Amino acid sequence: MSTHYAQLRALQREAATLASVSHLLNWDQETYMPHAAGAGRAEQQSLMAGLVHDRKTSPQLGDLIAACEQDGSLDARSKASVKEMRRDFDRETKLPKSLVEELSKAQSQSQECWKVARAKNDFAMFAPWLEKVMDLTRRKAECYGVPTFAGGVKGELYDALLDEYEPGMSAREIESIFTPLRARLAGLVAAVAQSKNKPDRGVLGLKFSQEQHAAFCHKVLEAMQFDLGAGRLDVTTHPFCSGLAPGDTRLTFRWKTDSFLEPLYGVMHEAGHGLYEQGLPKGDHFGEPLGEAVSLGIHESQSRMWENFVGRSGAFWTWALPHAKKAYAPALDSWTIDTMFRVANIVQPSFIRVEADEATYNLHVMLRFAIERALISKELAVKDLPSVWNSTFKDFLGLDVPDDRRGCLQDVHWSFGLVGYFPTYTLGNLYAAQMWEKINSQITDLDDQMARGQFGALKHWLNQNVHAHGRQFSASELCKKITGKPLSADPLLRHLESKLKPIYGL
């Protein structure tokens, strides 16, 4: 290996090691940190963020990247890695430190204001902060610059933000996928609404203890082969997965005594992310693009696949129900595999994205994509957000939004300047569906395996075809490499239709 490349890898690893310390600070804050430690934690975080930024923008790093770009002796994977390092370095150095600091401060204050505004259902209170964060986010996008796509097609300002979460993707491409998907989803949702053949919701009202949920969820984690010797499962208000360091992937879940399925699907979702983190080649490549996830969309494809394609299947419940009956005994004794399968696949428009079902979820995402794109381009003014949200919601989901708390104030993302993030949720569903068809064509008895609680072949397939590559390929390259085709909405629609039509007798 060339000396420059070895030095470059060492620098990258060191920056990532520092960043991983920040991740532990975050994890601890969400799990075990005493309340009174909050102010001190903010000081720790800001200091670490500055140190990480310094490393990621150091001239020495830039020089080494430049030297490696000239190095003809590198193999294809290393070349791909250097290309991604250049991308990261250029993005990081394009932002003036003053903007980073201003944004970081505004984010934190804006988020605090959002919490209160949401609780009080008071959009007017939040509007000035949203205005400010959107201005700073637009300035950030301008620093990155509007990207140019294949064929010399010039993008839009929003693309510069999207590029952070889904590199190489454009708003135009998303729109071209989302628009037909929306029409067909709306038709499916409307047909379901007309159906007289509704699942029995009785099981959703049962109450259970944290110990019962934990026992069942650990059983599922074990079957999924999430390595608890290199990870954990803890309880937080908002579930998340932190792939915080090599050998250290931590999941959290939220348990509610009045919801049976939420902890299960929360854990399967986070464990899907967790298996990706555990499957990345961090031993050799921690801190290098080769040891990192491709994009948020691909990350989400892994969580959605386990949550929806595995967890909401009849095959899964064939294996899982006896374990659930044991963990929650005797409450589930009278429930059958078929009734569990049906209740896990209830489709019904509702107001809150994070509580939405597998089909309507994507409509929530499309709404947000359309709105945030218009906010960035200034076609939509912040003051008009509630009314446009509500009319679009009526249009997409057919419901009248009763208040902003259940409308445009429900999500944290915009208060924090996360613009370009939402569409990756639906992209994840699409990638998952397209991969799922390929997987089933290669593991032809996957349903039988799952019904026996054997998820090893699936995990192995994902390890080899998705996880092992790190960022060697972009999301669209990976999609083509795996499935032979560019991303399309068809597989997701086929998946939903083939599952929902028999359930609802359509």
Next chain:
Amino acid sequence: MSTHYAQLRALQREAATLASVSHLLNWDQETYMPHAAGAGRAEQQSLMAGLVHDRKTSPQLGDLIAACEQDGSLDARSKASVKEMRRDFDRETKLPKSLVEELSKAQSQSQECWKVARAKNDFAMFAPWLEKVMDLTRRKAECYGVPTFAGGVKGELYDALLDEYEPGMSAREIESIFTPLRARLAGLVAAVAQSKNKPDRGVLGLKFSQEQHAAFCHKVLEAMQFDLGAGRLDVTTHPFCSGLAPGDTRLTFRWKTDSFLEPLYGVMHEAGHGLYEQGLPKGDHFGEPLGEAVSLGIHESQSRMWENFVGRSGAFWTWALPHAKKAYAPALDSWTIDTMFRVANIVQPSFIRVEADEATYNLHVMLRFAIERALISKELAVKDLPSVWNSTFKDFLGLDVPDDRRGCLQDVHWSFGLVGYFPTYTLGNLYAAQMWEKINSQITDLDDQMARGQFGALKHWLNQNVHAHGRQFSASELCKKITGKPLSADPLLRHLESKLKPIYGL
């Protein structure tokens, strides 16, 4: 406030904030870190240690300290603080980075070897590593230099190490306190051994669950007014207290189902340290000497006071027994306050320091002090350690050591180069006893208060007289300021004799 002093405080706070991140890494490693994260954690720790060392030895810090030393406008507290900053800076900069790195590496390897050697009872295996660590520790002491004490008295090399844990203390002074103490303790222990009036040990064999221990220990923490909104209690193999950041003091305890008193006294001990950490003025002075503990001896005085002077008193058991009976119901129903008081004060020579009683504990410490002092001065060679340990043990505690596992291999300290640390355990007992007499002369109904579970006046006294000062005064200054006298062994002997004589009918 002068600009230089403000800048100096900011720099100190920043270094301490970075160090506090290291403390979280440590805490997490002992509590929740997955096993597979060990190698990555070592990388995180070593990177953070380097960053902290850089800050603590930066020329900018040195310049600001020098400027503040010339600043006539500082008040007495600030002057004392600058003096302590100078002390820390000089010590930190006296060590060449190469030695710091060599020592850090050797410590880690030596500790790993010690673990195996102790398990295998194989001193010969450990001897080369101990040799190496002692050499490096001696070199470290030489870098610090032999200190000179009041009246121009030149110290010895050991004092340079002792100075890290108990600033200003000398081996000669410790010897002058320990020697008469040992003779009188030995007499007391011998008299106890002759007594026919032994406490009933039955309660020590009862088995309980972690939940029962946790319920009782939380009751005690609450009565001690340890703030759980600014701290935690978790379970680890080795109990400790980490005052890791402002508003963030974390205690751990070890529970054994076959020991009733160990969790209780472990928690009271750590909570004593914890109350000190919570009582330090970290809000205003985090990272400055004014927000830090005086010495290990003073820190230990706080833990020992709560563990032994409070927790092993009849007054404490008057309050605590009903709570213990409830938490451990019905196992303790037939036990009385008097039998609990007696069993909590059993005195009997044994081999393991950490399991020793309040009286013989100090003999274990004196043995280690004598031996490590001789190792540093080379009067004792590493190869002769086991035989000298065993003969001294026979001399001090009257028992024949059966093997090195229960002899010179039992403690981790020397494998880690912690030399000069042991005597602070007994200094803590002595400071505690001397303060305890003063406290009882000022809070004249303290026993009655404790019997009612009221520990607030005691905590308040410690907050005002010990905690609030930070490092404004040295340990000996603080001792004189509080008790009016220099440190003496008499109060500890009075305490032990007045308690043990009635129990054992001496």
